[in-house]
Amino acid sequence: MSAALTGSGSDPALPADLVEVGHVAEAFGVRGGLKIQPYSAQSEALLGSRAWWLRKGTEVRRIEVADAKRHGAVVTVAFPGVSDRDQALAWKGWTVLVPRSQFPRLAEGEFYWVDLIGCTLTGKNDSDQEVVLGTVSEVSDNGVHAILHVACVEPVAPGQPTQPLLDARGRQRETLVPFVDAYIRGVDLDARRIDSDWPEGF
Template sequence: MNKDQQPVVLGKIGASHGVNGWMKITTYTDSVTGIFDYSPWLLNERGQWREVKVLRWRQQGKGVIASLESVDSREQAQILTNCEIGVLQESMQNLPEGDFYWRDLIGCEVTNTNGYNMGKVDQILETGSNDVLMVKANVKDAFGKRERMIPLVMEQFIKNVDLLEKQILVDWDPDF
């Protein structure tokens, strides 16, 4: 891995599961098993990324557990608790035209249909009914806002996403 490459974080290692080195996996993918569509995994241990191989995995209740190469005991699994799981950008699946990854929206400028600059996307929240853009307002926002929550509902509120220009056009009142 090139030093300049930053892996895309798809999850993290949770608590150990059993005595044979299995561990719970917290996933940030759409489906709980989607993290296993990516290979190889990279683990972030104390700021250093290293490649690991998933030997086996299975769904366990509403979550998933996995066994990694060279992790044979509960103690070895516990050492990895809270390590981030990432993959290289090249491992990410190409999306159809008009689709995007959440990470692509972070940092985009948000402007409403009247030309008002509402700030930049700081994060995205999953609420169940629809995702929400958390837009950090500009320092001298005319409406005194610090942040705005804009539903990530295409066509209704999100009129256009231009990833090349890092611009999002919204139909949203800046005072709301």
């Protein structure tokens, strides 16, 4: 593992806004290339950043990225000083992080999944009144569109205290909401809120 690297897990110079965007899945070819598996269908953050941070356990290293490109569902990349397959395989399993501030700007109406996580989701009750349904805990992709995984709460009016909505086993319920125009009315990242027409209890 001979790439020119800097940084450590306790380095105060590490960016405060690092976001996990993927992991090293495998070597690519015989000349030191690597396959990166993105954590979402959006790979712009990987492709648009000149430097990545790689983490394994408590160790964090900074790498200058060369020749990152999409290759099907993965991103292929070359690291400085990594010139053969064995060197590339030494990176397998490392997590890839990129500062949120380096993410490329998206078009109006487009959002990075990481920005949706933690947002409050509102919906409609039987009286067509707006209620809080829960908090987005994860975003996934079904191959057609993004899916919001929502940790449900007892429905209340926006601004009121919330309590987790539990199932029969005492676990917090989760609902899956398609992130499509048919259900989503608006996203306000500043307010950390997503308004939808998703029905209460669905």
